[in-house]
Amino acid sequence: MTEQIQKTIEIENTRQSKELFGELDANVKKLEEAFSVQISNRDQSIEIVGEEEAVRKAEIVLENLKMALERQKHIELRDVEYSIDLVNEGIEDSITELLDDVIVYTEMGRPLRPKTLGQKRYLDAIRRNDIVFGIGPAGTGKTYIAMANAVKAFKNKEVNRIILTRPAVEAGESLGFLPGDLQMKVDPYLRPLYDALFEIMGHETFNKYMEKGMIEVAPLAYMRGRTLDNSYVILDEAQNTTNEQMKMFLTRLGYGSKAIITGDITQIDLPRGKQSGLKSVLKILKGVKGIEIVRLGRTDIVRHPLVQRIIDAYEKADREKEEKEKKKKPAVIEEKKEND
Numbered sequence: 001m002t003e004q005i006q007k008t009i010e011i012e013n014t015r016q017s018k019e020l021f022g023e024l025d026a027n028v029k030k031l032e033e034a035f036s037v038q039i040s041n042r043d044q045s046i047e048i049v050g051e052e053e054a055v056r057k058a059e060i061v062l063e064n065l066k067m068a069l070e071r072q073k074h075i076e077l078r079d080v081e082y083s084i085d086l087v088n089e090g091i092e093d094s095i096t097e098l099l100d101d102v103i104v105y106t107e108m109g110r111p112l113r114p115k116t117l118g119q120k121r122y123l124d125a126i127r128r129n130d131i132v133f134g135i136g137p138a139g140t141g142k143t144y145i146a147m148a149n150a151v152k153a154f155k156n157k158e159v160n161r162i163i164l165t166r167p168a169v170e171a172g173e174s175l176g177f178l179p180g181d182l183q184m185k186v187d188p189y190l191r192p193l194y195d196a197l198f199e200i201m202g203h204e205t206f207n208k209y210m211e212k213g214m215i216e217v218a219p220l221a222y223m224r225g226r227t228l229d230n231s232y233v234i235l236d237e238a239q240n241t242t243n244e245q246m247k248m249f250l251t252r253l254g255y256g257s258k259a260i261i262t263g264d265i266t267q268i269d270l271p272r273g274k275q276s277g278l279k280s281v282l283k284i285l286k287g288v289k290g291i292e293i294v295r296l297g298r299t300d301i302v303r304h305p306l307v308q309r310i311i312d313a314y315e316k317a318d319r320e321k322e323e324k325e326k327k328k329k330p331a332v333i334e335e336k337k338e339n340d
Contacts, residue, residue: 007055009046009062017041019075020065027065027080031058034084057087071102072111078302082116085299091117103145104152107202112148118300119145125292126260131253133238133282134262136296137311142262143236147196150232150260159232159256160214164193166236167220167245190217193236220245229254238263238278240270246277266314 011017021028021041028039035058037050046062048055061083065075098120102111114120119141126132126149134142150162168190194217197206209215220241235241235249238261253259263278270276285291298311 002051004049005052005055007048007059008042009048009059009066011044011046011066016066016069017046019069020046020062022075022077022080026077027075030077030080031061031084034058034088057084060087078115086117103148104155104200106200107205112144112200114145115141115302116300118294118296119302122294122296123149125294126258129290129292130257131250131259131285131291132261133278133285133291133293134260134296135265135278135282135293136300137264137266137298139301140296141300141302142296143192143234144196146234146260146262147193148200150234151197151200153232153258154214159258160230161232162209162215163223163228163231163233164190164197164215164217164236165220165223165234165249166190166193167238167240190219193217193234220249223249223252226252227254228252228257230256231258233257233259235259235261236263239265239268239276241277242270242274243277243280246281250281266318 011020022030031037032039035050035054037048037054037058039058040047040049048058048062050058061080064083065080068075068079098114098117101120101123102113103123104112106112114123118136122132122134122142123145126146132146134146136142147164150159150164153159154162194206197215197217201209206215210217220235231254233253238246240263241249249261250259261278261281265276265279265282268276268279282293286293301311
C-alpha cells in the first residue's frame with residue numbers, strides 16, 4: 001500500500017471555510033473524487049490526507065481558491081472544476097493569472113474576470129488588436145467578455161460610444177406581421193445584448209447613455225451607409241450574416257474604433273443555400289495584420305456543466321454523420337463508373 005501523508009492548510013475564519021467547502025461540501029467532494037484524497041475541517045485549518053502527489057495537487061487547488069476568496073465573495077463549483085483541470089494539466093500557475101485580471105467592475109461592485117485560459121487569450125487578443133473574431137460554442141463568454149471590455153473602454157474615455165448589433169435572421173419576412181414600429185419588432189432579437197449590458201452597467205446608467213445616443217443596440221441593417229468613428233462595435237451571432245453583410249459591417253470601421261465579431265459556426269440559421277459570412281471571412285482575413293481570430297472550446301464553457309456534455313454529444317453525432325457520408329461516397333463513385 002502506498003504511503004499516506006497529511007497536509008494542513010490554515011484558514012482565516014468560518015466564512016472562508018464555508019466557501020471553500022461549498023454548499024453541502026460540494027467543492028470538497030469534487031476534490032476528493034478528483035485526487036482520491038480525504039479532506040476534513042479542523043477548527044482553523046483544513047486537513048488533506050492521501051498519496052503525496054494527490055495531496056500536493058489538492059493543496060494547490062485549495063490555496064488558489066483561498067486566493068480567489070480574497071478577491072471575490074463566492075467560489076462556484078465551476079471554479080473548483082477548472083482549477084482541478086489546470087492542476088492536472090500541470091499549468092496551475094495560470095490560476096492566479098486569471099484571478100488577477102479584472103476587466104471591469106459591475107454596477108454592484110462585482111469584478112468581471114476571464115474564467116478560463118481560453119477566455120484570457122481572447123481578452124488579450126482584444127487588447128492587442130482593433131478587429132478580433134471570437135469563435136466558439138454557447139456559454140464560452142464570447143459576447144460577455146467583449147461587452148465588459150467595451151464598457152471599460154467607454155468608462156476610460158478610449159471611445160465615445162458603444163454599438164452592439166446582430167443580424168435578425170429569424171425574423172425574416174414575418175417581421176412585418178409583428179406589432180409595433182421597427183425597433184419594437186427587432187428588440188426580441190437584441191434582448192440578450194440588453195441583458196448583458198444591464199448586468200454590467202445597471203439599468204439607470206444604461207438608459208441614460210442610451211438616451212444620449214452613446215450606447216446603441218441595433219439590428220445589423222442599421223449599420224449600412226455609416227462610418228463608425230471612435231466607437232467600440234460588437235457584432236454578435238455573426239454566423240448568421242451573409243458574405244455581403246459581413247463585408248458591409250467590417251468596412252464601417254472608422255478612426256479610433258475597435259470591432260469584435262462573435263459567433264458559433266455550428267449554429268448557422270441562414271436559409272438553405274446561403275453561405276455564412278463568418279465562415280468565409282475567417283478564411284479571407286486569416287493572417288491579416290491587426291486582425292486576430294480566437295477559437296474557444298468546450299473547456300471554456302462557463303454555464304451549467306450539462307452544457308459541455310450536450311455540446312460533446314452533438315459533436316459526436318456530427319462526427320458519426322460525417323464518417324457515414326464518407327463511407328457512402330466511394331459506393332456512389334463506383335456506381336457512376338459502372339453506368340459510364
